[in-house]
Amino acid sequence: MRPRTAWQAMAQRPLSFLTSSWPWRSLAYLATGVVVGAAAVAVFVTGLVAGLVLLVVLVGAAPLVGVVLSSITVAAVERRRLRLIDLDAMANPHRSVAEPGPRAWVSARLTEQVTWRELLFTLVSAAALWWLDLLVLAFSFGLPALTFASADRSSWPWAVFGAVVLLASPYTVTSWAGARAALARTFLAPRDGELGESLREVHASRARLIDSFDAERVRIERDLHDGAQQRLVALGMTLGLMRLDIPEGSPLTAQLTEAEHQLSVAHQELRGLIRGLNPPVLADHGLVAAVEDHAGRFPIPVTVDLRLPGRLPRQVETGVYFLINEAMTNIARHSGARNATVHGRYHSDLLVLEIRDDGLGGADPASGTGLTGLADRLTALDGRMRVSSPPGGPTLLHVEIPCHFG
Template sequence: MRPTTAWQAMAQRPLSFLTSSWPWRSLAYLTGGVVVGAAAVLVFAAGLAAGLALLVVLIGVAPLVGLVLASTVVASVERRRLRLVDLDHLPDPHGRPDAPGPKSWVATRLKEPVTWRELLFTLVSAAALWWLDLLVLGFSFGLPAVTFASLDGETWPWTVFGALVLLASPYTVTSWAGARAAMARTFLAPRDRELGAELREVRASQSRLLDSFDAERVRIERDLHDGAQQRLVSLGLTLAMLRLDTPEGTPQSELLTQAEGQLSSAHQELRALIRGLNPPVLADHGLVAAVEDYAGRFPIPVTVDLRLPERLPRKLETTMYYVINEAMTNIARHSGATTAAVRGRYHADLLIFDITDDGRGGVDPGAGSGVTGLADRVRALDGRMRVSSPVGGPTLLHVEVPCRFA
């Protein structure tokens, strides 16, 4: 699968990463960060000085307001620059002014929470981020240049060190670019309350659809248990009564033996289906126990490492179980893997799951694979799912879902 972020790109095989455009995109992102940050410092310093100097006569309010609005320009530029190292589109959360004209535009912007987050991001960027960009670039390229320029018989160890730093620069630059982009997305991504009414309704309908799927699954499980399974039990009793009147060794007895074997297989398959639809261990003991139980019956060895502080909310627990269940089913059917692993952690109101296997890789969600359905389930919980699956493997499915315990 084609990576969509700088960090995903680094997870590829070294040769694939080094020959890709991601190191160059990361270099362009950090270089642009230095330019934008330095310009922001100059503009803010000049505006702040003018505003404070004129504040005594109340004229200084205008430059200070101008600085707040200038931060929206910096944020807009940053959203465009993010496409260099994060291909996921980051929408502009600003709303349209209620009326035409600059006065309405300014009033609307000053009322929006995102404007003040953008101001905070601009201050952080001007005070620290662009300095860090410059430091990373200086260490990755400036230090090797200095050691090469001073090459002589006595300083050759430093030259070797500079060469090693230069060789590692694609990873140094890309790792910081990925971290910087993640920080920028935290500041600049729209919050739910800033989304339009139509988009909020879409998310609400996704949640209702997920609830209806869960309710339908429980109904089907109940109908199979109380209906089809009971009929199979009754059929088994009928065959047992018929065997009492059938002599051993006759053709009819052999047919009864075959029918009983087929009935037993159908009963086992139905029980497995019912257990998969609504596993009792999930309802009784939670996600960790349910995943461990499923892994114990998996056709290949699975390492389960789930560390959660407590039981998850019911809808989240059920959804994540079926995401993990389906991901592992795909591994068994299509990957050719010999081992797999499920790892889960809870950190800072975020559930993080990694499902890996050592199979042949080459998973492409864009080709209509089962991964698409998993991503839809995760998005219905306001989560994100990423897949790294280079041809030849390994495959990593990374899921992040918001979660707050009461």
């Protein structure tokens, strides 16, 4: 799976990460952070001083309002800069203004909560973040430059220390860039109530599709159980009656035996299909029991270590069950593994799953290993995943799904 963030790239491929574009993207993120932070300080100081000076003549409110609104520009620039180390675009949380004119725009922006979060982020960025960016860059590159410039025979240990710091700089820079980006997303990502109308409709439409697929799956399972399966049972009874009418030694006996065998195989396959469409153990006993039941019938040994504080919401429970099933199917088809493990825990409104196998590794979405299908299932659950699958194995699928227990 192609990494979506700098942190994912560093965690999935610690060595090949050095030759990728991610260290350079992280460096560009911090370097531009210094520039943007310094500019924000200049604008804030100028606006604040002008506002306080002019406040005595009752016109100081305009510069102060300008300081607040300038944070919108800073936040917009930050959202664009985040694309350097996080490929998932962040939606604009500001709502559209119904009335034309600058007065309506200013009034709308000042009444939005996101504007004040952006102001807080700009203050934090101006007061601390860009200084930390500068400090990390100075430590990673300035310190080695100083040690090299002052190196002589008596101070060669400092030169060695500078070389070590320089060699570690891609990881140092990327680690701070990832932490800074996570903090920026905390301030700037839209809350549920701030999503645009079109995005809310997308979420509602996706929820309707999931409900529709669930209902259709249940309908197909019921039709197969009440229709095709019952017809196979009736056909078996008919073949049994035919056997009673055939005299002993008839050449039709062998053909009838083969027909009964094929009917039995078809019946077993249909029962497996019905159980897979709507497993009763999932509805009756929950996700843990359903995964353990599926693992018990899996062609390779699977250790299930799944602990949950209760029953998940029905949609999430069903989605996670089929996600795990598809991941296990990929292991059986593509990995050549002898053992597999399903590990799951619930932490702070986040379901964390790790599915591991000791197979050949080299899992790649482009090679048709089924990872694309898993990504599609996760999109429906608002989840994310990381894959570590070096050639020779092992393969680790790390999944995070936001959810709440009722």
